[in-house]
Amino acid sequence: MIVNEGEGYRSFDVSNIFFHHNVLENVGMTDLSNYPIWIEGYGSNKNITLDNFYIYNNSIQSTGSSQALTAIQWHVAGEFSNIFIQNNIIGNCRNSPVTFESNLSGATLANVTVSNNLYYDNNSNAADFNMKPNHKTESNNIVGNPKFVSSSDYHLRTGSPAINKGKNSGRNISLPYYGSAPDIGAFETRFLDITLPIVSAFNIPSTSNSLSVPISISAATDKSEVTGYLLTETPESPSSGEAGWISSFPAQYVFLSEGRKTLYAWVKDASGNVSAPLTGSVSISLNKSAEIPMPSDEKILSTNDEQSSVKSESLASRTQEPIKIDVFPNPCKDNVNVSFSVTPEPGSRIEIRDITGRKVASREITNENERFYFGEQAPGLYIVKTIVGSNEVNNKLIISR
Structure with missing residues (x-):
């Protein structure tokens, strides 16, 4: 990338440039020392103002005859401020991985951060600030083999020193990541976890x-x-x-x-x-005192849920028409109905609890269909208890989304 290259007077006001998540391999112009990234505003008749420039999470490598002099080259003639170079992997440079230089006394460099980069196989594994005055921060850069998957695949292998060593900050930088911190380089690594808890x-x-x-x-x-x-x-x-x-x-x-x-x-x-x-x-084994006799008004409870229980004497021994209970839809997403073949006797109730026993709903039965809203309840298993007289029936209810 070459900015403001050429002769003649030029004045540029540039701001908010983001260069990120790229792989640069053997990139650069051979007549310009193979700079993969080159930002220039240089010469006595040029002036450039650059503010908020972000270069992050790139993997840059040069080899053989294309070996770069430096990976990120800044030729500064104007005012450069708020420069963030972080989370990059830079390798095989003939000099420093990052260079700032100017021959002009009027050039200024303010608030430059070079941090959390990984350098390997460079002649000098540190940024070169060849200009004064400068106001810069250089921290948490590491040196080591990044352990790419291969010479052409720049994903990281297990044990790479670049994993979880990046920085998730710097003005407008916000990165998704899977570990304790972003990875350094162009690719965020998520290793397949197949270990059972x-x-x-x-x-x-x-x-x-x-x-x-x-x-x-x-x-x-x-x-x-x-x-x-x-x-x-x-x-x-x-x-x-x-x-x-x-x-x-x-x-x-x-x-x-x-x-x-x-x-x-x-x-x-x-x-x-x-x-x-x-x-x-x-x-x-329920206590004998918990056994509930049949009601005297000859109403008997039954249910369409095969897993429900009726705490009463056997229905098979009775000839009366039972009160049929239906809980639907089941599973439900938000609304559930508890319906009866006939309206139960006054004082009958419905109680709904989660599997911990916590009561989440309770209501006296006044209609043949009682509707409940569970849109704010967590998905899971619930118990719908219907109490009619001295009889109880439990139905399972599943909330699923």
Whole structure:
């Protein structure tokens, strides 16, 4: 790149130039010492004012007969200010990787930052400020082999000293990155993480007289970070995008019926890897006092959810027409309906809780269809409890987006 080259009087006011994420290999004009990047405002009859010039995250290399004298050359005759040269990989220069020079006493250089660059195989691995006065900052530059994938592929290999060593600042510079800091060079590296996280301690009591069972997890580890927790009652491995993942491990789990139950504890990481499960079993036996007799008005509860439970005497022994309960759509995104074949008796209620037992909605039933809005609730598994008289029915509800 050559700016303001040629004879005659020229005056340029240039500002806010960004040169970034480029690969320059053996680039430059042979009659101009092969400068890959050359900014010139030079000579007694030239004047240039340049403000806010950003050169960042480039990979610059010259080899063989095309070897550059310097990678970034500034011929300064006017006023240069707010120059940022950072996060570049520069190699194989015959002199310094970056050079500022002027033979004019009136040339000024103010607020120049040369930082977080990686230099390798240059004759001098430091910027050359061959002019005075100058006001510059040179910091956090490193020297070493960048470990490119190959001589023609400038992505970084594992163990490169350029990984996470860049700077995410400098006036208008803001970079996306995957590690603790941006990488130096033209390419941001994201190594494939295929290491599964591990659940190493999962505790559940052996017996319970309640459908709400306390649980705890005392250890879960990952190569980078555990980002999600999930409990299931089946051994099939869930996907990382499945509904029900939460950011912290729940303190309890609500089953829908009594009996011998097995829970599977899973964790996932930021790369979407899901652990193998750790299991725990509990035998649930409800207290006799919790057994609820049938209502005297001959209304019987039933449900279309095969996993729901009715805490009453067997429906098979009764001939009355049951009250049918339907929860739909299920899974839902925002609105869910709880409908009844007939309006339940006065005082009947609906309670909805998440899998930790926290109540998120409660309402007295006044219509054959009760509608709830869950647009602000987190995706996951919820329990819809319908209470009619002395009977209770639990339905599972999944919120999925």
